[in-house]
Amino acid sequence: MHTIETxxxxxxxxxxxxxxxxxxxxxxGIVLAQxxxxxxxxIENDEFTLAAGERFAADGYVVAAPFIFHWWPKDxxxxxxxxxxxxxxxxxxxxxxxxxxxxxxxxxxxxxxVVGHCWGGRVAWIAACRIPELAACATFYGGNxxxxxxxxxxxxxxxxxxxxxxxxxxxxxDQNPSPxxxxxxxxxxxxxxxxxxxxRYDGAGHAFQNFPAPERYREAQSEDAWQKVLEFLAEKLK
Numbered sequence: 001m002h003t004i005e006t007x008x009x010x011x012x013x014x015x016x017x018x019x020x021x022x023x024x025x026x027x028x029g030i031v032l033a034q035x036x037x038x039x040x041x042x043i044e045n046d047e048f049t050l051a052a053g054e055r056f057a058a059d060g061y062v063v064a065a066p067f068i069f070h071w072w073p074k075d076x077x078x079x080x081x082x083x084x085x086x087x088x089x090x091x092x093x094x095x096x097x098x099x100x101x102x103x104x105x106x107x108x109x110x111x112x113x114v115v116g117h118c119w120g121g122r123v124a125w126i127a128a129c130r131i132p133e134l135a136a137c138a139t140f141y142g143g144n145x146x147x148x149x150x151x152x153x154x155x156x157x158x159x160x161x162x163x164x165x166x167x168x169x170x171x172x173x174d175q176n177p178s179p180x181x182x183x184x185x186x187x188x189x190x191x192x193x194x195x196x197x198x199x200r201y202d203g204a205g206h207a208f209q210n211f212p213a214p215e216r217y218r219e220a221q222s223e224d225a226w227q228k229v230l231e232f233l234a235e236k237l238k
Contacts, residue, residue: 002053009096010089014070016100017043017050019057025106028237030056031097031134032065033116033123035210040069040078047212052117059230060238062107066097068123086150087126094127098134111135111237113164115229116142118207122155128166129158136236137166138229141206143176145185156185159192166196167232169225171204171218199228 005016021027034049043049043065053063068090069081094114102109113136116124121142128137148154166189170182177185182198189196201221207213209222 002050005100007096007100009070009092012070014093014096015043015067016097017053017065017067018100019053019063019065020106021057021060021062025062026108027060027062027106028111028113028233029101029104029107029109030061030063030233030237031094031101031112031114031127032056032063033094033114033120033127034065034068035116035118035120035207036069036078036082040081041074043067048117048210051211052115055226056115059233061233062101062104064097064100066093068093068120087148087152087155088150090123090126090149091130094123095131098127098131102133109133113137113233113237115233116140117209118142125155125166126158128164129155129161132161132163134164136164136233137162138169138232139166140169140209140225140229141171141174141177142168143174143181143206145177146181156188159188159194162189162192162194165232165236166194167229168196168198169209169229170198170200171206171208171221172200172202173205176206197232199225201225 002019114124114127115138117140121139204218204221207216208218
């Protein structure tokens with residue numbers, strides 16, 4: 001089960017879906033960055049993000065999933081949203097969701113991490129760069145980390161701003177990010193002195209955890225990644 005809060009981001013209303021475990025806490029928290037294209041019409045229609053929020057909550061986390069496409073009407077064309085998206089907007093969205101968690105009595109404000117898949121994997125990287133209070137970051141097959149959206153630097157060039165450990169999950173058959181891109185991600189984190197570990201999966205391409213898309217979903221690799229991300233988050237946040 002989840003609740004929905006509405007917050008203001010740079011004067012624009014944004015829905016934040018909140019998933020909470022049983023018990024009064026305080027619990028660790030996760031800001032969950034959604035993927036696309038399914039999620040662009042609203043998290044209520046995003047089967048994967050809803051399931052991920054519920055799964056993390058069942059493991060003891062309070063989860064805040066911001067609707068990061070609130071800048072446009074929900075029925076606007078997804079290509080418009082892709083083309084017009086800006087990194088500063090995404091950073092503000094993630095900060096707002098982080099603040100939702102930090103204000104809750106059932107959340108330990110010192111133990112909040114960020115997780116993102118696909119488009120959200122890139123957004124999770126941005127959040128780690130822009131929110132120094134984050135205690136952990138997990139990015140799943142985030143593409144275009146080497147490309148800036150809007151003004152400013154590409155996320156990969158802001159790796160030196162990351163203050164938390166990072167775990168990454170990537171399919172070796174993916175082309176965005178390609179294995180060479182993942183090598184570059186790791187090199188940037190190493191150069192910046194950021195603790196990180198990347199898990200790479202043969203027989204898996206982009207969005208290999210996305211079970212609503214059977215042509216992409218790879219159950220064995222997905223479940224292995226789930227177990228590894230839960231172990232990472234437990235170590236860093238619990």
